[in-house]
Amino acid sequence: MAATLCGKILSRLGWLPCTQTVRHGSKAVTRHRKPMHFLKQKLMAVTEFIPPRPSPPERCIVPQASRTQEHESGLVVILRREVEQLFQDNKMILVAQNNAITAEDMLLLRHKLHRLNVTVKFYPNQVMRSYLSGSKFQNLAPLFIAQNVLLVSKEPKVKEVLRCLRTTPQMVLLGGCIEDTLLSLQGVHSYSRLPSLAILQGQVVSGLTLMTSQTAALLHRHPTHLSALLQQYVKQQAEGSSDGSTQAQQAASA
Template sequence: MAATLCGRILPRTGWVPLAQSVRHGSKAVTRHRKPMHILKQKLMAVTEYIPPKPTAPPGALAPHTRKIDQESGLVKLLKKKVETVFRECKMIAVVQNNATSAEDMLLLKHRLHRYDITIKFFPNQVIRSFLPSSQYCNMQPLFIGQTAMLVSKEPKVKEMLRVLKSSPQMILLGGCIENTLLSREGILNYSRLPSMTTVHGELVGGLTMMTSQTVSVLQRHPAHLSALLQQYIKQQQSADAPESAVQSSPKTEEAAV
């Protein structure tokens, strides 16, 4: 038995296997794949064929529905308030609010209230939706960013500018005074105009001077004519006096004889 096992395990002398592995020497890799040039990559990306997407049949797509934005009740109420302000106030000035604190804003409101000037805050969306359909449509570029309106029923421009000098955070942009759109320079020029009382006094003084000059011109010719007539009468009287003296002298001589 030992001989049999040894014969199975140990190879037979002179026996050659049918397949024999032969190991060759390793070869050096001399060819590498070069990367594509960047211009060629761009050209390939631009000229790449993109197949069209298959279109769906007409009945497969849902019909397009347009959403209609309806104004809320708050927006309608604010638009009515804006319309009331533009209709009742003769002075509407637009200022830019540059991070004014609550304390400064309260002080500014108190100073403006002395001259019956009110500060109003409205969303720009509400004002820009109201202005295109009104006569104040040219004021629309003023309402950009954080803005506020200084309104008054009477044009008190001097008082408003005097108060704004103490609040550098509020920058004047423009406004509408007595249905006239004015820029910042226009409002400054308007503030330099005299008051209505002064203008009325100057007008009355000018009319009174003109009437007095007219009366003097109209009375000049009759007065001059009367003076000439009076002078003529005096000259005639002085000429008649010597003649009467000459005529009276011969009579006196005859009486003496």
């Protein structure tokens, strides 16, 4: 009786063995994806959808209608007037770049240039660009970027200034304005090879004198030649008449 009851109860609850086998790890059968054919890869790359880039907002494209203008200080205005007067009073203004020159070398250079009546000037780049932007020398504005120095003289003494700058490699010449003419570095060197004004004036005077002397010689040539021909003709006529008279006298005496 007890055995039948236990059998019925165990059959309802389910019989579990004492040991169970549990398998760990991957599955026995795995399916790997085949690589795509290279022609299909090319086709997929060509036909890939590229979404359009969003356009920037209109407020980033259209400039602002009004901008606040910065008011210049009184010192900038005074320095700009001084630069304007500097360009009006001087015939030679050269722009050089200061490449870490020492104070002693700068003092020696200023002393050498002072003996040539050449002055060394220092102005901020903001002042120079503000003046040059509205003047006829506006093409000099790109030269004023780093630490610049102005070599100013009332007379163009380019050859002497270049001779002084050869002994100071820290000062690099960039260009300049000579007699209201903007010159690059090559133009400044070409200007220095030109003869002086006195030599040019002597060449002009000698050329004009030679032309006037040649013109005077050409004007006197024809009258002189004509007078020589007339004198020769008169002489020949006088000799002919004297020969004729002697022949007549001989004939009469015979």
